[in-house]
Amino acid sequence: MDGSDYNLFWAETVRQLMEEGNLSEQEHDMWFRNMEYIRGDSGSLILGVPSNFYRDQVKQRYLKMLESRLCDLIGSSMTIDFEIRKNSNIPQEKTAVKQTNSKKPREDAPTTNENPSHQPEREPHRQLRQDYAFEEFVIGNNNSFAASAAQAIASNPGGAYNPFLIYGGVGLGKTHLMQSIGNSIHYSMADKKVVYITAETFINEFIHSIKSETQSQFKNKYRKVDVLLIDDIHDLQNKKETQEELFHTFNALYDAKKQLVFTCDRPPSELRNFADRLKSRFERGLNVDLQPPNFETRHAILRKKLETITTTIPDEVLELIARNVTTNIRDLEASLTKLVAYADLVAKNITVEVAQQQLKGSFTSTLTANITIDRVQRVVSEYFNVTPADMKGKKRTKQVTFPRQVAMFIIREITDYSTTEIGLEFGGRDHTTVMHACQRIEDRMKGDPTLEPTVGELIRATKENG
Ligand code: ADP
Ligand code: MG
Secondary structure (H helix, E strand, C coil): CCHHHHHHHHHHHHHHHHHCCCCCHHHHHHHHCCCEEEEEECCEEEEEECCHHHHHHHHHHHHHHHHHHHHHHHCCCCEEEEEECCCCCCCCCCECCCCCCCCCCCCCCCCCCCCCCCCCCCCCCCCCCCCCCHHHCCCCCCCHHHHHHHHHHHHCCCCCCCCEEEECCCCCCHHHHHHHHHHHHHHHCCCCCEEEEEHHHHHHHHHHHHHCCCHHHHHHHHHCCCEEEEECHHHHCCCHHHHHHHHHHHHHHHHCCCEEEEEECCCHHHCCCCCHHHHHHHHHCEEEECCCCCHHHHHHHHHHHHHCECCCCCHHHHHHHHHHCCCCHHHHHHHHHHHHHHHHHHCCCCCHHHHHHHHHHHCCCCCCCCCCHHHHHHHHHHHHCCCHHHHHCCCCCHHHHHHHHHHHHHHHHHCCCCHHHHHHHCCCCCHHHHHHHHHHHHHHHHHCCCHHHHHHHHHHHHHHCC
């Protein structure tokens, strides 16, 4: 097969995916129009894209689907790689990832003078995303403990916190933080071997090793590492044999003082169909959780993401997104990406009106612009069956203090009111009382898994029952 045949296969891949509706026309315009076939050989296909940002987006969204279709068409295994083509005839989209980590190799610069200290620079780690680095991780109310622990581990792997387990809901930064540890060690400790794998791949590789009788290779691969990062270990639930294998891998590495890091969507104690002895190994080291970010943190994250993008988005639009996309950081990013793509494609200035129009469907609910303290008090007091007067009153029985704290927390979450203003509307309480109340609710959420859904429900009700 010569190079041009691969071009045909590539075109056919895209055509089929579109025809089947796996790729909408809009997606095609957004991500595929600015992509070009460069070359192909047996086993891999190289595509040109205008920026790192673009490459990462395409990889994240489509890589699996594209590779698998390409393999089907060609009849042998194919991987897709990307090259950044700055000066090609592809129209430049305006976004580009700024390289903030000086240790990252720059793709667009010669390597001489890059490294004045003459330390050998390591190639990027093949399994880690380069932008999942500490430099890109915004520290906020929801993650400061986890982030400090992660940094401590990165500077002393296998030391104090072993194993390290990060748990929390989807899109809250578990993978980012875990890979930051990996990247940091990879670049700063040239002798350390870092391995990152999702639990799902670990399972598949294990099963494959049994079928192909290559178990000893599998064992060796995971027992000869300095830092083992396994993402999403909840996927190991019900996988008895793989759990068993991981148990032995764990022990081997742990005894050799190698660093283990895991992520999980829940605290290990809540894993089901999971070997107790493995659970207790996870709990042996440091377990930290990631919470949903509050407004300030959401806003800070958006500002950080905007640093890497040249499209102008006014701060009031960022605030609008931060206020309305409250679920998690992945959704937050998706909203920003959508606006940036819109701005680039339609070449329009992004105003608050345009943003509202474009993001209607992404917002947790109707706009919160005119949510008042009074409205939250009404919804919350109705739910807990206390009177709004009690909310503002002096009573300190549990029946009223808890709803009062919930209401304060919600107001803090979804409105602009300062703690001083909120205190005033609750019978002239001091702003520290409000801060204390919000902290109480945040703490309780950690221990009581039913509270967060309740608060979420009340927020929705507040937004809807204007
Ligand atoms: P999880 O693994 O918990 O589902 P991810 O680590 O994949 O979540 O995070 C989802 C997205 O949000 C990623 O693109 C990540 O870079 C981003 N993100 C999460 N937390 C932060 C943060 N504190 N600062 C900057 N970006 C973040
Ligand atoms: Mg993840």
